Amino acid sequence: MPSLSKRTDLIKPSPTLTLDAKVKAMKAAGEDVINMGVGEPDFSTPDNIKEAAVKAVRDGFTRYTASEGTLELREAVAAKLLRDDRLEFKPSQIVVSNGGKHSLYNAAQCLFQEGDEVVIPTPCWVTYPDQILLSGARPVFAPTKKEDGYVLTPEGLRAVLTPRTKGLIINSPCNPTGSVYGARDLEALVPVVMESDIWVVSDDIYENLLYDSSSFVNMAMVDPRVRERVVITSGVSKTYSMTGWRIGYMAGPESLAKAAAKLQSQMTSNPNSIAQKAALAALTGPGTEAEKMRRTFDDRRRLVLELLARIPLVSCPEPKGAFYVFPDFSGHYGREIEGKKIEGSGDLAALLLEKCRVATVPGLAFMADDNLRLSYAVSEVDIRRGLERIKDILAN
Ligand SMILES: Cc1ncc(COP(=O)(O)O)c(C=O)c1O
Numbered sequence: 001m002p003s004l005s006k007r008t009d010l011i012k013p014s015p016t017l018t019l020d021a022k023v024k025a026m027k028a029a030g031e032d033v034i035n036m037g038v039g040e041p042d043f044s045t046p047d048n049i050k051e052a053a054v055k056a057v058r059d060g061f062t063r064y065t066a067s068e069g070t071l072e073l074r075e076a077v078a079a080k081l082l083r084d085d086r087l088e089f090k091p092s093q094i095v096v097s098n099g100g101k102h103s104l105y106n107a108a109q110c111l112f113q114e115g116d117e118v119v120i121p122t123p124c125w126v127t128y129p130d131q132i133l134l135s136g137a138r139p140v141f142a143p144t145k146k147e148d149g150y151v152l153t154p155e156g157l158r159a160v161l162t163p164r165t166k167g168l169i170i171n172s173p174c175n176p177t178g179s180v181y182g183a184r185d186l187e188a189l190v191p192v193v194m195e196s197d198i199w200v201v202s203d204d205i206y207e208n209l210l211y212d213s214s215s216f217v218n219m220a221m222v223d224p225r226v227r228e229r230v231v232i233t234s235g236v237s238k239t240y241s242m243t244g245w246r247i248g249y250m251a252g253p254e255s256l257a258k259a260a261a262k263l264q265s266q267m268t269s270n271p272n273s274i275a276q277k278a279a280l281a282a283l284t285g286p287g288t289e290a291e292k293m294r295r296t297f298d299d300r301r302r303l304v305l306e307l308l309a310r311i312p313l314v315s316c317p318e319p320k321g322a323f324y325v326f327p328d329f330s331g332h333y334g335r336e337i338e339g340k341k342i343e344g345s346g347d348l349a350a351l352l353l354e355k356c357r358v359a360t361v362p363g364l365a366f367m368a369d370d371n372l373r374l375s376y377a378v379s380e381v382d383i384r385r386g387l388e389r390i391k392d393i394l395a396n
Contacts (some may be wrong), residue, residue: 007096007134009388010133010134011133011134012130014082014126014127014130015126015362015366016039016105016126016361016366017039019037019359019361020035020037020039022359023035023037023038023353026105026300026357027093030079031357032357032358033353033358034301034357034358034359034378034382034385034386034389035079035358035359035375035378035382035387036305036358036359036360036364036374036375036376036378036382036383037235037359037360037361037373037375037379038127038359038375038378039175039240039241039324039375039377040237040241040377041238041241041293041323041377042241042295042377042378042379043054043241043242043293043296043307044241045240045245045278046050046088046240046241046282046285046289046290047285047289048281048285049242049278049279049281049282049285049369050278050290051171051281052246052277052278052280052281052283053274053275053277053278055101055277056273056274056277057274061273061274061277062273062274063070064269064270064273065270065274065276065327065372066270067261067264067268067269067270068094068095068096068257068260068261068264068265068270069096069124069249069264069270069271069276069305070096070254070273070276070280071091073096073276073279073280073283074091074092074094074095074096074249075091075281076212076261076280076283076284077089077091077096077249078090078091078093078094078251079095079282079283079284081232081251082092084207085216085217085220085221085232085248086216086221087220087221087227087232087251089149089251091248092257093251093253093254093257093259094249094250094251094257094259095249095250095259095261095269096247096249096271096276096279097248097249097250097264097268097271097357098236098246098247098248098272099246099247099248099249099250100203100205100234100235100236100249100387101127101236101246102213102234102246102271103130103131103233103234103235103248103250103361104127104131104201104203104233104248104250105131105134106189106257106260106263106264107201107203107231107233107250107252107288108131108132108134108135108137109134109135109260109263109392110256110259110260111135111167111199111201111231112132112135112136112137112166112167112257113135113136113137113168114136114137114312115136115137115164116135116136116137116138116164116165116166116167117137117138117139117140117162117164117165117166118132118135118137118138118139118140118165118166118167118168118169119141119142119157119160119161119165119167119168119169119198120139120140120141120143120168120296121141121142121143121144121150121151121152121169121171122143122157122366122367122368123144123150123170123176123177123363123364123366123367123368123371124141124146124169124172124174124175124366124367125170125171125175125176125203126365126366128169128171129141135270136383137166137167138166140160140162140363141160141367142156142157142159142160142239143156143367144156144179145326146317147216149179149283150177150179150183150317151179151185151335152185152189153188153191154188154189154191154270157189157192157193158192158232161192161196164174164264165196165198166198166199167198167199167200167201167363168189168193168198168199168200168201169200169201169203170186170189170200170201170202170203170218170219171202171203171205171206172202172204172206172216172218172321173177173206173207173210173319173320173321173322174205174206174208174321174322175322175324176319176324176363176366176368176371176373177324177326178318178319178320178322178323178324178325178326179319179321180210180214180216180320181237183216183217183221183222184213184218186217186218186219186222186223186246187222189219189224189228190222190223190225190226193219193226193229194225194226196245197227198229199230200219200226200229200231201231201233202218202219202220202230202231202232202233203233203234203367204216204218204232204233205233205234205235205237205238205248206238206322206323207234207239208238208290208292208294208320209238209239209297209321209322209323210283210294210303210320210321211297211298211319211320211321212318214320214321218230220232222299225357228253229251229253231250231251231256232250232251232252233248233249233250233251234248234249235247235248235249236248236278236279236282236283238322238323239270239282239374240289240290241293242275242278242279242282244273245272245273245275245278245279246271247275247276247278249274257320262288266335289320290368297323297376297377298379299380300323300376300380300383301319301323301325301376303376303383303384304383304387305318305325305326305395306374306388307384307387307388307391308327309380310323310391310392311316311330311387311390311391311394312330312395313332313394314327314329314330314331314332314387315327315328315331316328322378323376323377324373324374324375325373326363326366326371326372327368327371327372327373328371328375329348329370329372329376330369330370330371332345332394333348333370337351337393337394338355338393338396339353339396344362344364344369345362345364345368345370345371345372346362346364346367346369348362349361349362349372350387351393352372352390352393355393356386356389356390356393357389358386358389358390360372360373360374361373370382374386
């Protein structure tokens, strides 16, 4: 057999999706696994959105659309950005893709190349480093601290800048920490961004999942001087419980949108036409179901924090957004539990899955080995059962 190209040797499979597949297989085999590893809401997509999709099928809206997405959907994205973020975009500055992940991929392909460096604050979502590697650029990690609320400081950014730096990725609310950048945090970064002449990719996918009266802000909103260098990516997956529908979007300078549309036209063509109609209903609909889901997440967040506080040697900063907690379990490292030596997050997550049937994601996947990521996008009953099992095994 001839050899494969070397390109995919650069990257690894998504650890969260790999874990999810394993847990689904365990469940299918009848095992009572509590899946706190998931990165998706457990709710059904709201009915008004499903109805829009059914109507699209019935109406025969089943053909190719413009590869950058329908004009009506791009107009709806522009209207949403104006309404929620007070940012003006023309539809020609927006490209709709197959999920926020695809929008980020397009952005990386169009903005970065060999010789560039892209700064990623850590702990970070598992996909950024690999997408940057696929662009030919080098990911450069900027560690953030628990004491700073896992928010990148200007000093933290300056410390990793070089003449090769071409971009910075900001993800707020953040997966995995749940941290949220406030206007002041972003304003403090603006001068450094301007001086160093870099792009800022703002991954706003969790923008509507905020708690404790935190409000959403991205870098383009805090200072008009940086607007033209900020690229926003977001989508409907998390807010509207639409992870399987695969609709995300990117908004940025027209030249970038053109490049991304060209790339997409040669790669996937348009995102699914029916899902585009569904996303249109999501963005233009009443949003009451989305708000209900957000409130339920908030209740679960409080519950998880309360239950975690009862586990000895575990500390957890209060997340202000998304649907994850990122507790520090390193107080248990070095111990032997049920015959297994726990040296780090990988060992602990393996132990929890094997012995308690609780799936969590090792912090190492997010560049933070002291922690595990637990999702509270699971039912209250499962949160209680899962944390009880974790508490019991760690008490051994
Ligand atoms: C930080 C972050 N960005 C982007 C995405 C992409 O979402 P999707 O491709 O499902 O729209 C995810 C999904 O897990 C995420 O956690």
